[in-house]
Amino acid sequence: xxxxxxxAKHQMTEPLPAAARADVDALFESGELFRYGVxxxxxxxxxxxxxxxxxxxxxxxxxxxxxxxxxxxxxxxGLEPGARVIIPAFTFAAVPSAVIHADCVPxxxxxxxxxxxxLDDFTRKFDDSIDxxxxxxxxxxxxxxxxxxxxxxxxGVPLIEDAAHALGATWRGRQSGLVGRVGCFSxxxxxxxxxxxxxxxxxxxxxxxxxTILLSGAYEHNWTKHPVVSxxxxxxxxxxxxxxxxxxxxxxxxxxxxxxxxxRRVAEGRARYGQVAxxxxxxxxxxxxxxxxxxxxxxxxxxxxxVGFEHDDQVRDFIARAAARxxxxxxxxxxxxxxxxxxxxKFLPEQAELPKTRALLMRSCDLRLPPRMNAExxxxxxxxxxxxxxxxxxxx
Ligand SMILES: *Cc1c(COP(=O)(O)O)cnc(C)c1O
Numbered sequence: 001x002x003x004x005x006x007x008a009k010h011q012m013t014e015p016l017p018a019a020a021r022a023d024v025d026a027l028f029e030s031g032e033l034f035r036y037g038v039x040x041x042x043x044x045x046x047x048x049x050x051x052x053x054x055x056x057x058x059x060x061x062x063x064x065x066x067x068x069x070x071x072x073x074x075x076x077x078g079l080e081p082g083a084r085v086i087i088p089a090f091t092f093a094a095v096p097s098a099v100i101h102a103d104c105v106p107x108x109x110x111x112x113x114x115x116x117x118x119l120d121d122f123t124r125k126f127d128d129s130i131d132x133x134x135x136x137x138x139x140x141x142x143x144x145x146x147x148x149x150x151x152x153x154x155x156g157v158p159l160i161e162d163a164a165h166a167l168g169a170t171w172r173g174r175q176s177g178l179v180g181r182v183g184c185f186s187x188x189x190x191x192x193x194x195x196x197x198x199x200x201x202x203x204x205x206x207x208x209x210x211x212t213i214l215l216s217g218a219y220e221h222n223w224t225k226h227p228v229v230s231x232x233x234x235x236x237x238x239x240x241x242x243x244x245x246x247x248x249x250x251x252x253x254x255x256x257x258x259x260x261x262x263x264r265r266v267a268e269g270r271a272r273y274g275q276v277a278x279x280x281x282x283x284x285x286x287x288x289x290x291x292x293x294x295x296x297x298x299x300x301x302x303x304x305x306x307v308g309f310e311h312d313d314q315v316r317d318f319i320a321r322a323a324a325r326x327x328x329x330x331x332x333x334x335x336x337x338x339x340x341x342x343x344x345x346k347f348l349p350e351q352a353e354l355p356k357t358r359a360l361l362m363r364s365c366d367l368r369l370p371p372r373m374n375a376e377x378x379x380x381x382x383x384x385x386x387x388x389x390x391x392x393x394x395x396x
Contacts, residue, residue: 012190014371016254017261023253033248036222043252048200049227050259055167055175057183057202059209059228062252063216066164066186066199067094067101068245073160073182073201074102074132075243076211083131088117088143089357090332091136093339095162096348099134105349108342110356114289115303115364117143118356126151133159137166137176138340139303139366142295145171145179152180160184164199167192168266168298181205182212187255192265192300195255198247206230217244265371266298272369272378273299279382280304285389299369306331306363306389314392315363321388327381333361340366 023043027033035044044062052060063069074085081103087095090111099106107130110121115138126133133152135143152159163169163177164186170176177183182205185191187198203209210232213223219242223233280286280302287305291297309315315331322329332340341361342354367385369378 011372012368012370013194014265016194017257019257020254023256024250027249027253033250035246035249035252036218036225038249042225043249043256044247045225045227047247047252047256047259050256051200052202054259054262055178055202057175057178058204059206060200060202061209061212061216061226062198062200062247063245064199064247064251065188065197065245066162066184067098068216068243069182069184069199069201070095070098070134070160070162071101072212072215072243072245073184073208074098074104074134075215076182076208077132077158077160079104079131084129086122086125086130086133088136088138089342089352089354090115090340090361091138091162092164093345094164095134095136096342096345100347100349104132107350108352108354108357110354111360112356113287113305113360114292115139115141115360116289116292117148119144119147121356122148123151126155126157130155130157133157134162135159135180136162136164137169139301140166140169140297140299141289141303142166142169142171142176142292142297144292145176146294149179164188165191165300166298168262168269170296170298172294173296177202178204182208187251190300192262192269192298193255193258195247195251198251198255207232210236211240214240215243215245217242217246268371269298269300269369272371272373273297273302275375275378276302276367276369276382279379279386283386283389285309285393286385300371301366301368303367304365305360306365308393309363312362314396318388318392321391322385325384325388327367327384327388329385330366331362332364332366333358 035042048060083104085099085104089108096106110118112118159180161177161180161183166176182203184201187195
């Protein structure tokens with residue numbers, strides 16, 4: 001009796017900060033989970049203010065997922081149905097899904113060997129038919145935002161950043177997600193901040209914040225409860241549909257005290273990554289992508305390419321040998337129905353072939369580095385991966 005199972009060492013999440021309990025208890029007392037049901041600042045409003053300050057953005061809107069944040073951002077751009085939106089071919093299925101949800105057509109661009117947008121293919125596909133660009137910092141790898149922003153500005157095309165997995169990662173010293181007109185983040189449990197489900201968008205654009213607040217479901221005059229002063233609300237009043245993608249107070253109360261933990265979580269993630277990257281980099285069989293000059297990453301996982309593995313069977317053998325020693329590796333292109341492999345997005349209106357991205361995903365490994373893993377375990381993890389590759393390559 002009373003025996004609690006010890007938390008699994010390798011589970012993906014940290015405990016929630018005890019500081020969340022005061023707000024959560026108050027919500028139990030009041031029962032008011034609706035963000036607009038509260039007099040004064042609700043936990044959702046406080047989260048928006050705290051998050052905006054932490055990342056250095058003028059405005060923030062918390063919603064029920066990053067997917068919703070991406071959808072609302074696209075809607076606020078006023079794109080016509082059928083508008084063409086560039087996205088990277090290496091991203092999570094949520095990204096093309098949000099584009100389709102917004103009645104737009106995703107145009108997939110190849111990924112380079114460093115897991116970032118292939119700028120040649122980007123330039124080739126960025127013709128007059130393109131109405132918006134949505135860049136996903138997949139697994140926290142930031143593409144060359146200087147080049148992407150310059151190309152968008154030159155054509156007067158809006159840029160949205162999916163920074164769902166890049167909180168704490170910076171470009172030129174600023175939080176990622178602040179280069180584009182809108183930046184979107186996720187609070188899904190396996191991201192840096194954990195609300196179970198949730199997301200937030202940030203922007204410096206008064207028109208975008210006014211529209212997204214109304215679109216998210218601030219019906220009637222609930223927008224007056226946002227600390228945003230803009231005549232754009234009066235303009236958009238009653239002209240936009242309400243999609244009801246609001247965040248509730250309980251999710252906000254849980255995530256609010258985690259914002260102060262961003263620097264610690266980022267520092268620890270970088271240390272875990274550095275340790276495993278160093279072990280893998282000493283072996284000849286792995287290519288660990290390097291950060292771009294203006295990028296400072298905030299990794300919670302490691303991705304690496306397999307070098308000299310000519311056949312898929314060798315890769316499968318490698319995965320099996322690592323698994324036999326307790327290390328579960330994913331190769332994006334080899335696990336069945338992987339949501340990050342573009343050929344599994346059968347819901348797309350246009351199926352494109354992207355040979356570079358396909359080849360990359362067939363040889364790119366993905367491995368979580370969970371916060372609860374200590375230095376000793378991380379060493380073992382790295383050694384197991386090296387040993388598994390050594391065995392496969394010895395039997396070549
Ligand atoms: C998690 C994630 C999303 C989706 O976030 P949700 O909050 O689950 O909608 C989108 N893009 C990337 C890169 C992600 O990692």
